[in-house]
Amino acid sequence: MERVIVIGGGIAGMKTALDLNRRGIGVTIIEKENRLGGKVLGWHRLFPTFTPANEVVDTLKAEVASSEIDVRLGTCATALTEHSVTLSDGTVLDCDAVVLCSGFTLFDARIKEEYGYGIYDNVITSADLEEMFNQGRVGLKNGGRPRRIAFLHCVGSRDEKVCQRHCSKVCCVTGVKQAIEMKKLFPEADVFNFYMDIRMFGPGYEELYREAQQSYNIHFIRGRISEASPTIEGRLQIKAEDTLTGRPLKISVDMLVLLIGMRSNDDNASLAESAGLQLAQSGFMAPRDLFLSNVRSNRDGIFYAGTVTAPKSIGEVLNEGAAVADAVTEYLS
Amino acid sequence: MAAIEWGFSINRPRVIDVDRNNLRKSDEILLEMPELQSCIGCGACTASCTAGNLTNFNFRKVHTLVRRGEYQGAYEEMNKCMLCGKCRLLCPRGINTRGVVMLIKRKLGDF
Numbered sequence: 001m002e003r004v005i006v007i008g009g010g011i012a013g014m015k016t017a018l019d020l021n022r023r024g025i026g027v028t029i030i031e032k033e034n035r036l037g038g039k040v041l042g043w044h045r046l047f048p049t050f051t052p053a054n055e056v057v058d059t060l061k062a063e064v065a066s067s068e069i070d071v072r073l074g075t076c077a078t079a080l081t082e083h084s085v086t087l088s089d090g091t092v093l094d095c096d097a098v099v100l101c102s103g104f105t106l107f108d109a110r111i112k113e114e115y116g117y118g119i120y121d122n123v124i125t126s127a128d129l130e131e132m133f134n135q136g137r138v139g140l141k142n143g144g145r146p147r148r149i150a151f152l153h154c155v156g157s158r159d160e161k162v163c164q165r166h167c168s169k170v171c172c173v174t175g176v177k178q179a180i181e182m183k184k185l186f187p188e189a190d191v192f193n194f195y196m197d198i199r200m201f202g203p204g205y206e207e208l209y210r211e212a213q214q215s216y217n218i219h220f221i222r223g224r225i226s227e228a229s230p231t232i233e234g235r236l237q238i239k240a241e242d243t244l245t246g247r248p249l250k251i252s253v254d255m256l257v258l259l260i261g262m263r264s265n266d267d268n269a270s271l272a273e274s275a276g277l278q279l280a281q282s283g284f285m286a287p288r289d290l291f292l293s294n295v296r297s298n299r300d301g302i303f304y305a306g307t308v309t310a311p312k313s314i315g316e317v318l319n320e321g322a323a324v325a326d327a328v329t330e331y332l333s
Numbered sequence: 334m335a336a337i338e339w340g341f342s343i344n345r346p347r348v349i350d351v352d353r354n355n356l357r358k359s360d361e362i363l364l365e366m367p368e369l370q371s372c373i374g375c376g377a378c379t380a381s382c383t384a385g386n387l388t389n390f391n392f393r394k395v396h397t398l399v400r401r402g403e404y405q406g407a408y409e410e411m412n413k414c415m416l417c418g419k420c421r422l423l424c425p426r427g428i429n430t431r432g433v434v435m436l437i438k439r440k441l442g443d444f
Contacts, residue, residue: 114423158373160427196375224375226423241376246391248380 001026002332005085005093007077008101010038011314012306014060015321016099016328017069023329027069028093030085032076036061038103044133046314047170047177048204056314076267077102079274082301086274097301097328100271100285101321104262104307107156107164114227115152115258120236122146123228123256125155126174138185146189146254149182150238151175152225153195157261166282168261169311172199175259176212182257183216192219192251194240202313223249228256262311275302285309295324303328354402362399362440369396369433371426378420378430384413392420396433399441408441 002025006013009031017027029036043053064071072087079086080100085093109117109125116123121141124132132138140146153175157168172195179191193212198220200206212218223240231237235252242249264283272279278286278298285308288296295303305324306317363370376393384390390413399407411434420430 154375154425159425161423161425196373222376223380224377224423224425226377226380239380241379241385241391241393243374243376243379243393246379246394248382248386 002096003028003094004097004099004328004332005030005077005080005095006099006101007080007085008038008103008306008308009033009036009071009073010101010103010306010317011040011057011060012103012308012317012321013038013099013101014064015318016101016305016324018060018063018067019322019325020328021067021069023325025329025332028095029064029069029071030075030077030087031071031073034074036064036071036073039106040314042127042130042134044130045177045181047173048202048208050177050181077271078267080271080302081275082299096332097303099303099305099324099328100297100308101305102265102267102271102308104284104311105265107162107168107260107263109155109258109260111162112155112159112258115155115225115256116228116230116236117258120228120230121234122236122254123258125258125260126171126178127260129178129257133181138182140254144254145186146182147186148190148251148253149179149186149192149255149257150225150236150251150253151179151191151193151257151259153193153198153259154224155258155260156263158196164261164263164282166261166284166311167199168263169199169201170313171259171261172197173202173205173208175257176200176205176209176218178257178259179218180208180212180216183218189254190219191216192221192253194221194223194225194238196222196224202315221249225256262307265308268308275299277302280310282310293327295320295327301331303331349398349401349403351402356402358404358440359400359402362436366429366433366436368426368428369400372396372428373426375425377423377425381419381423382414383417383419384415388413390414392430392434396437399437404441408438411438411441 006017006029009029037057040057075087223243225240280286287294305320379393395410414434418431
């Protein structure tokens with residue numbers, strides 16, 4: 001029986017493995033964590049429908065568990081060719097094709113020191129907020145309820161200063177979703193979203209944006225926050241330009257949420273070098289083309305699915321899992 | 334003959350008339366500093382601007398107007414800049430904003 005190794009056990013890897021396995025192809029998933037699920041395990045509800053994230057990830061996990069897919073947890077791939085994958089313990093697994101589904105890395109908000117993440121209490125990231133939603137403990141560090149909340153879009157995206165030129169695509173709609181969720185939890189709070197451009201690219205996203213404005217009275221201010229500093233009462237003072245009025249603006253808030261972007265994994269470069277794969281300028285893997293071969297690498301027998309090639313939404317990642325299974329099947333036959 | 338004061342005057346149109354404006358000077362500026370064209374108008378420069386917090390100086394607006402061919406008064410506006418360079422630290426597009434100030438002053442000194 002042919003065997004395909006899927007590197008990464010997130011939603012892309014699981015969907016790919018399931019679709020290959022359904023066609024009678026042997027699959028091994030390599031996952032660096034001690035559980036399957038990847039980043040989606042950290043999310044609470046998904047845009048734009050507020051679907052619980054665990055509905056998606058638990059369904060996939062249950063399907064993997066009841067299949068014949070061989071799952072190797074707690075180990076990662078350090079090198080690969082189209083016929084083999086080398087694991088971190090030195091084991092070499094032979095195979096007939098490899099699908100790289102190793103995903104992305106969240107931008108480290110501490111690098112944007114001017115926003116004070118890791119310095120001031122109550123400056124948190126969008127991923128921290130999802131974690132708070134999951135734990136059911138949303139609020140200020142001292143347990144209080146925020147009266148004023150600011151979201152900042154494009155943290156670690158479209159930013160030359162931190163070498164992340166690309167748009168992370170999903171932060172815009174995440175910011176709108178989380179602003180609504182905060183307004184639902186704290187109806188008495190004022191919520192402000194500081195944005196540069198609002199990119200509502202998916203079905204239902206623009207509608208969600210409109211709902212945030214009309215039904216939840218969320219304030220959208222077009223301007224990038226230049227700095228956050230503590231006030232004497234322990235709040236945060238934020239400065240920006242309100243670019244639509246052309247005047248500098250300052251505002252004190254209780255909580256600042258940074259919508260952090262998706263960046264490429266640090267080990268993309270070494271994996272690419274081991275297999276002769278091409279990287280995009282952003283550090284993500286470069287597919288053969290963006291149209292008919294968007295799940296194929298430049299090397300026959302090595303494929304991609306999910307956010308290893310670029311930031312993507314969960315729906316797009318799942319589509320790629322299905323697409324790559326098709327491409328691998330065609331290659332093996 | 335003394336003009337009669339009717340209490341009315343004719344305003345110049347406020348429209349940015351790109352048909353009438355000559356963009357060649359703007360092209361010269363962008364040729365020297367092409368990255369200026371990558372501005373996304375986020376206003377981080379203006380938010381941090383010391384001069385802009387105290388006067389009506391708005392760096393983002395002035396260089397945008399220059400790129401539309403609106404040169405009138407740009408030199409005088411850019412003279413308000415104190416060249417402190419905080420904007421340059423913040424620009425997410427990596428634009429040498431202080432260099433833009435100097436370049437516009439150099440190119441548009443006669444407008």
